[in-house]
Amino acid sequence: MKINGFLKDVLGSSRVVKARRELIKSGSETAVFRDPINDVARELHPDVTHVKVTKVEDVSPTARKYTFEADQGDILPPFQCGQYVSIDLQIGDTLTTRPYSICSAPFEARTGEHPFFEITVRNGKPGTGYVSCWFYENVKAGDTFTAHLPFGQFYYEPLRDSHNVVALAGGSGITPFYSMAKEIEHGTLDINLTILYGSVSTKDIILEKQLKAVKSDKVRFINVISGDEAYDGEKGFLTAELIKKYSEGDTTYFVCGPLAMYHFVKGELDKLDVPSKRIRMEVFGAPRDITAAEGYPQDFNPQTFRLHVMRGIQEDIIEASSLEPFAVALERAGIKNRTRCRSGACGYCRCQVLDGDVFVPAEGDGRRMADKEFGFVHACSAYPLTECTIRIPIL
Template identity: 30%
Template sequence: MKKIKISSFPGKDNKNFKNINKIRNKIINKTSATPINNEYIIDRVGKNLYPKIQRLVVKNIVEENKDIKTFYFANADAGTLAIFRPGQYITLLLNIDGKFLSRPHSLSSSPNEAINGVYRISVKRVEGGIASNYMLDNVKIGDIIESLHPSGELYPSSIRDKKHIVALASGIGISPFVSIAKAIHDKTLDKELTIFYSVNYINEFVYAKELKELANKNNNIKVVFVSKEENEDGIENGLITVDLIKSYVTSKFTVFAAGYQDFYDYLKKELTVLNLGDKDFRFESSPTLSKPIVISVPQASVITIAEEKKTTKKSKSKKKEEEEEVEEVTEVTPEAIVLPKIYNIKVFHKEEEYNIPCFENQTILSALEEKNIKARSKCRSGECGYCRSLLLWGNIRVDKDKEHRRSADIKYNYIHPCSSYPTSDITIKIDI
């Protein structure tokens, strides 16, 4: 073995140390003046495969029924579509009459189809819904719509979830489960799936033919069609109940559900006997599956006013004395109408400051959008954290089901405006 002269090290180091400036300058002088490219190739590849914003072109539109249309998209630019997990959604960024709105829509196409250049979503008309009505009435083939990359937690995981997924869908909530079924069929997902697909009337089923074909071809996929109002062979009549689930599924399972908030409220009660933990009962209610905010006037007040108006009309055809008598009765005091409280939100956004109104039963995000303040949003249900903002002053409330903030965020007053309601005047900063 070679002997190392320990004494030679300090001397050499000292010599180098004395020359360190000379050596450094020599290296600097030899270096090119062109700035080095500090973007890693892997980052560049990642951005191409998974761009933050994609421009989608509408390739086809299928009218499923008078209230539902299915849209097929391709990438409007060169390159592939961002890949996703079956069950995830994309968020469309819409500019409607100068108003900026974002809406998440579950993909009903499979990840494999995205690789081949196709995304598919279905949109249901929501009464009073600006975005859904715009999509159904205005968007045509060839239009280009921007979209955020796919996101969402309603995808089956091999570690977290049981082998068998029981999917409970109400109405257009079927979309993510079509994607999951397709992924199982093309063998990119190793799960068993039983879908319980519930609608009010049989003609409201979308993707029924496609789902039946998938179930016929693949033993790991079963579909149970359920109609609340109608009876027909091969279709269960009534609601999705625990008994119904047990009559089709005997193995252990994880429940995935998608639909309106009232569907979730119903399921939460109905499935109590199954003792499912949060991990085994996963629900998605995107705003496209939520009913729009109704600024409610208590029923009693409405009836009072309607009756009084009727009486006034009738009184006009009567004699003058009678009119005078009735007019006294019809006087409506402002107290008769109880509107929700309106709070002021002071908003700091980039260099700007705004003061906007927000009803107590309106999300802060919706109030921002109403005043055309371009606030970030993706899931719109409190889950993704994309809209995270700072509450500088005042109080808010969050429904228990929509509270997904980290405890540190709660402690330091970070809020998700998409799931927060003001309970006082507030001040927020949204561009953090």
């Protein structure tokens, strides 16, 4: 920096003040405040995007692929292969959300006359699949929704992950890998991807035709069937032996599927001494049976408690089953509350427990240390063990 001497610098600064005054004089009468950084952030991460279903297609005997385009003049935000969308759903009196991995490729949401994204929803089992059954049976072309996208950390990051990726998938956990396969085929994702997809029978394979149609020598797709001895291909589970057979050199493993599969696959990867930095696991939603979670009080009988819900000075008293997280109790009572991952990971549903005991499963505990200390929980992953009082944001 050049120093001109005290007097010259003082005179220089007075010229700056004069120039500033002139600029202000020549400005508009009305205050126009624009923050270009925030504008870009809003475009990349809109709070909500209006979307319309444009196509529904069967992709297995029990799963359907849904194509969405932006609606009401909105623009689809960019996303990475492996991220998910959280969709707002009004089912009867209940306003809820569910996360679904985006199975289309990011380039398809940016290019063409009709940019789109797709999800694949597997039909639920009657009695347990509250949203999945409703979605599978009711959603049709022309239906409109509000969606929150993109979310999640389950994407390939070249600075962190190896160039060779082995995907270990089960059930609807195949969906993010179809997105990756298509992006590789398009030439905008440069990795070698081997997909090992475990299913009980060939009838359970989702997106098979679509995955087999991907033309790229960087993508391999191998079905592994556990319940059919006569199957002419890889049989059994995603064992260490099988994983080793399809791994080449330094490899990052991406795991996506049901919770039971995570436990099994983690054990098999440990047998191969795979370091944890080479294992990426997608979040898996709430446990089907919280009483089976590690650390759940052994002699506790399921029951329904009173839940005091504070929003500012307003207090509502609702019912909360010990078998369901706070988020579901709020939804059943028609109280608005934000949820995205519904797995305890993202923190969107964060609320404070002012009174009472709760159980938070270790596998769904994505809280910060400070939050734990000050009694904050993630409502999608906190189960009442007594009558409780919670404080939630006013929405």
